[in-house]
Amino acid sequence: MNICVIGCGYVGLVTGAVFADLGNEVIGVDIDQSRVDTLNTGGCPIHEPRLPELLERNRQEGRLKFTTSIHEAVSKSEIIFICVGTPPAEDGGTDLSEVEAAAIGIARAIQDYKIIVNKSTVPVGTGDFVQEVIERNGVTSTDFDVVCNPEFMREGQAVRDTLQPDRIVIGSSSEKAAKTVQLLYQALNTPCIITDTQSAELIKYASNAFLATKITFINAVANLCEETQADIREVVKGVGADSRIGHAFLGAGLGYGGSCFPKDVDALLHASRRLGAEMTILEAVRAENDSRVPRFVQRIIERLGTKSKLPLKGKTIGVLGLSFKPDTDDMREAKSIEICHALREAGARLRAYDPIATANARRIIGDEDIEYCKSPYEAAKGASGIIIVTEWREFIQLNLNRLKSEMMEPVIFDGRNIYSSEQVRDAGFEYFSIGKTSLKP
Numbered sequence: 001m002n003i004c005v006i007g008c009g010y011v012g013l014v015t016g017a018v019f020a021d022l023g024n025e026v027i028g029v030d031i032d033q034s035r036v037d038t039l040n041t042g043g044c045p046i047h048e049p050r051l052p053e054l055l056e057r058n059r060q061e062g063r064l065k066f067t068t069s070i071h072e073a074v075s076k077s078e079i080i081f082i083c084v085g086t087p088p089a090e091d092g093g094t095d096l097s098e099v100e101a102a103a104i105g106i107a108r109a110i111q112d113y114k115i116i117v118n119k120s121t122v123p124v125g126t127g128d129f130v131q132e133v134i135e136r137n138g139v140t141s142t143d144f145d146v147v148c149n150p151e152f153m154r155e156g157q158a159v160r161d162t163l164q165p166d167r168i169v170i171g172s173s174s175e176k177a178a179k180t181v182q183l184l185y186q187a188l189n190t191p192c193i194i195t196d197t198q199s200a201e202l203i204k205y206a207s208n209a210f211l212a213t214k215i216t217f218i219n220a221v222a223n224l225c226e227e228t229q230a231d232i233r234e235v236v237k238g239v240g241a242d243s244r245i246g247h248a249f250l251g252a253g254l255g256y257g258g259s260c261f262p263k264d265v266d267a268l269l270h271a272s273r274r275l276g277a278e279m280t281i282l283e284a285v286r287a288e289n290d291s292r293v294p295r296f297v298q299r300i301i302e303r304l305g306t307k308s309k310l311p312l313k314g315k316t317i318g319v320l321g322l323s324f325k326p327d328t329d330d331m332r333e334a335k336s337i338e339i340c341h342a343l344r345e346a347g348a349r350l351r352a353y354d355p356i357a358t359a360n361a362r363r364i365i366g367d368e369d370i371e372y373c374k375s376p377y378e379a380a381k382g383a384s385g386i387i388i389v390t391e392w393r394e395f396i397q398l399n400l401n402r403l404k405s406e407m408m409e410p411v412i413f414d415g416r417n418i419y420s421s422e423q424v425r426d427a428g429f430e431y432f433s434i435g436k437t438s439l440k441p
């Protein structure tokens with residue numbers, strides 16, 4: 001089929017590349033000229049495992065092209081995927097201006113029947129909004145159908161998730177349009193839930209809010225562990241073994257961040273209030289999540305600081321991991337931003353290392369009182385403590401003896417529980433992890 005994907009970010013690029021790989025003709029559209037230039041000259045503007053190879057193969061075989069012209073892309077396509085950003089609005093709701101701009105662009109280019117698929121995460125009712133924007137811009141309703149097909153991929157494993165999703169959700173008032181979109185996914189052999197548009201829109205928000213709640217719940221249990229002799233990892237082993245609960249999303253840590261969970265929890269809370277069915281549970285999730293970093297920083301200050309206005313003045317702290325999760329360069333709502341800010345406010349000087357996200361991090365975190373390093377060992381130089389912020393695989397395999405030899409004081413604050421207590425204690429470190437009292441060597 002001929003497809004166009006509007007918005008060549010994390011979702012649009014992976015979606016477009018996978019559909020091309022399944023044999024479709026795909027045109028990616030983006031308003032960012034430099035992004036389109038990068039894509040048309042063989043590059044990949046984001047870090048996502050397996051994506052560069054997929055882009056390259058399909059570009060070479062002529063099934064994947066990129067343009068800034070929405071008109072050209074829409075005219076050549078039967079199915080149009082909207083994959084633009086849906087950031088938070090000032091009032092706590094969702095800013096749909098990119099979706100609206102895409103819908104207007106589509107309307108201006110429609111000459112024959114099109115299926116318009118919303119893949120962006122959008123509040124309940126956005127399908128109707130897109131329908132209305134397109135009609136308002138001169139297209140009769142018989143010339144198009146609107147479908148909601150939310151995306152569930154995780155950055156860092158987006159290609160795998162797109163090729164092997166748990167489920168595909170397709171919502172539409174048009175059975176014909178829903179069935180046509182379903183055909184696109186036929187080769188994946190995945191359970192497909194065909195439903196109405198509003199249910200599809202809500203499935204996405206409810207899924208993300210539930211996962212955020214699961215993470216938050218176990219973090220709250222971790223707080224209890226820190227006040228007792230219990231160990232959150234042992235607790236999770238027992239809790240997760242219940243098949244009604246499962247182990248996924250029970251890793252205690254610094255709280256959820258990233259480009260989706262914070263904004264989607266907020267958007268659902270906002271929508272529930274607006275609709276008079278307030279989900280107060282999400283208020284509690286938010287509050288608990290917001291307390292994760294202050295609590296972690298407080299533990300660092302208690303161990304390394306002095307009782308003064310700038311308790312960490314004169315201390316150097318090594319920060320390992322800046323991206324919001326491993327295997328991505330995405331810094332949106334990364335915990336590192338809040339942590340670096342709090343530590344600098346407390347007077348610390350930072351030495352930070354991330355395998356991929358340093359350039360993006362520098363733009364957001366800045367250069368004041370922070371040096372960006374080329375290796376974890378360089379980040380450890382002269383440090384009174386190392387903090388693990390993102391659980392990149394390479395941190396698990398660090399040479400702990402070498403790390404210790406670079407440091408002023410061998411203390412690790414592990415915000416992601418990547419080490420076993422015994423492993424770091426045997427290497428001579430004092431070890432603070434989430435959901436366990438500290439361990440001295």
Ligand SMILES: NC(=O)c1ccc[n+]([C@@H]2O[C@H](COP(=O)([O-])OP(=O)(O)OC[C@H]3O[C@@H](n4cnc5c(N)ncnc54)[C@H](O)[C@@H]3O)[C@@H](O)[C@H]2O)c1
Binds near residue numbers: 008085119
């Ligand atoms: N990133 C994820 O892991 C993920 C997962 C599931 C769902 N989502 C949802 O998917 C949507 C896209 O997320 P993303 O992370 O890919 O965003 P992104 O910011 O990486 O990409 C959005 C792209 O759209 C482009 N764009 C904006 N307005 C445009 C327009 N009018 N025409 C053409 N291009 C335009 C931007 O330049 C950008 O390249 C969001 O609603 C998000 O919540 C994201």
